[in-house]
Amino acid sequence: MDYKKDYLEEVKKKVTLKRYNHTLGVIKEAILLSKIYGVDLDKARIAATLHDYTKYLDEEKEKEIMIKHYGFNVYNALPKQVIHGFTAAVVSKEELGVDDVDILNAIKYHTIGRKNMSTLEKIIYIADFTEPNRNSEISKEIHDIAIKNLNLALYKIMKFVINDCINNNKIVPKESYEALKWAEELNKINEWRTWKDIKSFRRR
Secondary structure (H helix, E strand, O other), X not given: OOOOOOOHHHHHHHOOHHHHHHHHHHHHHHXXXXXXXXXXXXXXXXXXXXXXXXXXXXXXXXXXXXXXXXXXXXXXXXXXXHHHHHHHHHHHHHHHOOOOHHHHHHHHOOOOOOOOOOHHHXXXXXXXXXXXXXXXXXXXXXXXXXXXXXXXXHHHHHHHHHHHHHHOOOOOOHHHHHHHHHHHHHHHHHHHHHHHHHHHHHOO
């Protein structure tokens, strides 16, 4: 695939102006985080550009893609508002020729997360929440965390989203619960290493 290709014109035809501006914000945030954490900038740009590509897909077409590529059980188990990540991965591959597995997974799981996410997946998931057009205090707070500790930002978003879904009687996919548990374990490891480094420093 061509990693230098710009897919913004394709996206602009498919989404609202507000969603397009959101996409530009996610690109900006994803590139910022990728520079910090050593992720390929072209991969981050492409994944961020296409993450909401099928956000406004016709419902019947959405169902058709989901059943064909993921099966009825997966389609039936996912909340409506997260399905576009799954369909965007399919359409990006089949119609736009994006065949990089890491990019496709970052698109697919940007709504629900999963355990064992790559750094690119983490960045797109976080950037979707912290991009500059999000004006909430929690988004700004987590943006500040993300530029210092990507895994902690990931955990805080997952915990916030799941709690929000529970409080509003929304379905939480099992992948999201698994992702939260994994993120908790990641941060225990990171905190232990940080504490070990502090103790080691104090002995010098």
